Amino acid sequence: MQSFRTEIENPVVEKDILELERKIRLFKEGKIDEERFRSLRLARGVYGQRQFGVQMIRIKLPYGKVTSEQLHRIANVSDEYSRGRLHITTRQDIQIHHVSLDRTPELWAELEKDDITLREACGNAVRNVTASETAGIDVNEPFDVTPYAHATFEFFLRNPICQEMGRKFKMAFSATDEDTGLTFMHDLGFIAKTKQVNGKEQRGFKVLLAGGLGSQPRQADVFYEFLEEDLLIPTIEGVLRVFDRHGERSKRAKARLKFLVKDLGLEAFVKLVDKERKALAYKTYPINRKPFEQEIVFETEDIPSVEIEEIRAYENWKQTNVINQKQEGLFAVGIKVHLGDFYTDKARLLADLIKKYAANELRFTLRQNILIRHVREELLPFFYVELKKLGFAEAGYNSLLDITACPGTDTCNLGIASSTGVTVELERILKEEYPDYINNKELTIKISGCMNACGQHNMAHIGFQGMSVRTKDKLVAPALQVLIGGGVLGDGQGRFADKLVKVPSKRGPEALRILLNDFEAHQEESEDFLTYYDRQGKTYFYDLLKHLSDITNLTENDFIDWGQDKNYVKAIGVGECAGVVIDLIATLLFESEEKLELATEAFNNEQWADSIYHSYAVLVNTAKALLTVEGAKTNTQAGIVKSFDELLIDTNKIELASSFNDLVYQINKNEPSLVFAREYLNEAKAFYQLADVYRKEQISIGKDEK
Structure with a gap:
């Protein structure tokens, strides 16, 4: 079926890439409509750009961390599939532009060889999880938030509860009260906190809820003053489940979490989150910190000898671009990247530099810059000289000049x-x-x-x-x-x-x-x-x-606009930040079939919670298809459940053993067990079959009337 070899060891990732290639082929053959295909490719980091016939690829880099090997891989991919330019975003991602749609599966497969993903970098999903670039090295931090940001990224990647929400969902972690992660403007934000419990230090987070920017910026509400660390993942899942069910889906401008919380009120929203707790697979979720607490190791102890020609410029650079780490004798070096754009030739040299002399780690920052971590004090002159050769030693990191x-x-x-x-x-x-x-x-x-x-x-x-x-x-x-x-x-x-x-x-x-x-x-x-x-x-x-x-x-x-030589023409295309909701009946029912396959697969793999959520999606999606025939509003999943009872069950057009409400909301009244997962899956299958028969009867009646 596939036209290339992925050579990916992870079967889940391989399946994902091959599915993208298959859907591209079906789209080219006219078997998938453009809007549905748009939703699929966005969830895989493939975003249409202003120029016709090419795509922007967004590479998802949790909390901006990159190793030398990964930076080399990204540079190679950019040279092969794009134009050699890398763009750092304000969410610590990397974007490359002017990529042919046909080559995106191959590009993705190349990136995955160094554990780099495109999955859910765009679309109606959990976007890149960001964090303070100084996390783990900040002298003022109570603890390193990196393991928590990483666990959040891993847990919700490909998670069925957040694949097709009404809009995107953004989370951020701040290392200190300075809030360098900008938690106040996120759907969920987490600030590291500690408190004493029975004489022991307890880790946790101040949690901020439903902030956002856009045309109507909103200051996030305080969700918890202190949330214990092992409740982090369950709390996020509860919020996502409520957002998925009650969030707006038709009116794109009102589809963010900030509008839902504003409409419901914080207290009512919290009650809905609490109702979801029984359905969660994990009531607590311990975070594995060990991989992030390893000793810092350097490839070499060499200290190359260099000569600083302009001492004043060097001292100015140290003052503005060098940060003391909490690890004694180590420093972080900030690189001001103009407009967040740099090229692959410099990226490779930078990758070699951090591999040999800086413990093989850098992080892209929220201000579109680069922060090299773990530089020994005696190596600062050497780094200044080497970075200056690359044009990366300009003073003013994180200053007013750094726009x-x-x-x-x-x-x-x-x-x-x-x-x-x-x-x-x-x-x-x-x-x-x-x-x-x-x-x-x-x-x-x-x-x-x-x-x-x-x-x-x-x-x-x-x-x-x-x-x-x-x-x-x-x-x-x-x-x-x-x-x-x-x-x-x-x-x-x-x-x-x-x-x-x-x-x-x-x-x-x-x-x-x-x-x-x-x-x-x-x-x-x-x-x-x-x-x-x-x-x-x-x-x-x-x-x-x-x-x-x-x-x-x-x-x-x-x-004439800045950077242009011709008269200005206002030209605004179709935005793709959230994808477009499709109400084509056949497409919706086809999607239900796909979700049934996912529910069955998850059940066979003993992933009870995932299977249950896929079954829930089958019920809601199938009901949406039939309500579309009735011309009913389908703005929210909760609204779909209510309208289905009113328009199809109460009018006896469709008969169920219970109300549709009772059928669907078993999901938050039962724990995710084998027994319930099996029952719920069978009920989803039966409902889909019932709806399919009803739809065919309606089509037949319509033909007879003609």
Whole structure:
């Protein structure tokens, strides 16, 4: 069946890759509709990009950790299947662009040889689990959150409860109360905490729930002030089950967890999570920390001799880019990666460097940078020299000069205005006109090409969002919404920036100059930017920038976006961040057949909880197919259950031994045992057969009436 050899030892992974290849073939043959195929490929990290006929591939790298071998593998794949450019995302992933759809299974198989996956890097699933890049080395951390982030990644990868949710689901772990993992803006966020219990230190987490960015940012609620470590996985599973069942599925803009929690209320949501506990396979789930507590080992003890030509530049680099680790005598080295983009030739040399001299580990960061870990103090001069050869020794790691930006109109379908082009200009201005800010780590600038906030613009001190403006004579120019006042406050608290004015993109740099100049002129002693903003007030800054929003005096240059040489054209494609819900009856019933196969396979493998959840999916999906015939709403799974009783059971169109509600919700009233898994699977099979007969009868009646 397959057109290539995967050479993958893991049969689960191999099956996944071959399934992608098979579905690509069926799609090409017209046997799978485009929307259903989109959902499948997104769940396998294959994302359509702005340019026709090519894909963006997102490589899922839990908490951003990469070894030398993995970085070499990623570089080789990028050269073979793409154009040799690697892009670091704000979720610690790597993206490569311009990949042919036909070659994606082969690409995936190559990555898996070094234990790298594409699975669920996109789509309506649990996305990459992120964490503070300093986890495990932070001098202030209560403990290393890495084992917990890894366990979360492993447990929910391919887990049936989170394969086809209404929208994506994001989780983050912070090493300290500083909240460098940005937990306050995630669906679930975890901050490392400890407390004394009977004279012993107990590990746990402060848990944040239902935060998010986008066009309607929301501060996460405190779910637990302290959750014991072995309750981490069961709690996440309970939340995912509730989100899967009650989350919006038709109205994409309302399909995130933050809207569900807002609608239900936190107390009601918590009660629903508690109701799921009986159905969980694990009431507690101990985390295996041993693999992450190994002694740090170096390939060589050699200390190469180097000569530093510019001592001042070296000392400046040490001040801004080098971090003390909690391990005595070891340091982490930050690399500022402009726009998160670097190339495979440099990646390979960097991989060789960390393999030999840095315990073979680096982590990609939430600000699209690289952090090399475990560098001995005596090797810092050598690393500076070697990194400088690669162009990786620029000072200003995590400083104001280190601007975060999404790809924007370069490759993204949703991009409205250039985010990368204006970033280049703003960084130039900062270097040339504001050199004192190179070491400033108290201010952040973030830029997104649209309202979806992939560049996190609405949580920055100064943010810019790509937009457009239309003149009275209907000419369209690229624009930027200017936002001020966002930031991370720590311990799960943050603040979102206020929208001030919309200015033509070419005036973005002038807006930045005005803000920085005013801050320098009116800042009180030791006053930080957010305090200064609050003291002056939103209206003050609106008045300060208002004149830049005047579009009656646009020049020819204003109609050309940053980094472009032609007049701006607003072109927004179809976003794929969540996939599209398909209501084709035949497709839905076909999906039910596939889920029945998965339920049976899991049962035969004695995976009772997985089998039960697949059976649940069969019941809901099949009911959705029949409700679609009735023209009923199918926004949520809970709504489907309720409507099926009202429209098909209560009206005697379909007869069951009980209500559909009672049939379906056995799932959270029974523990996942062999007996219940078998009974539930048989009931799912019987219901599917009943629905299939009913559907065929309806088709027959329809033909007779014609």
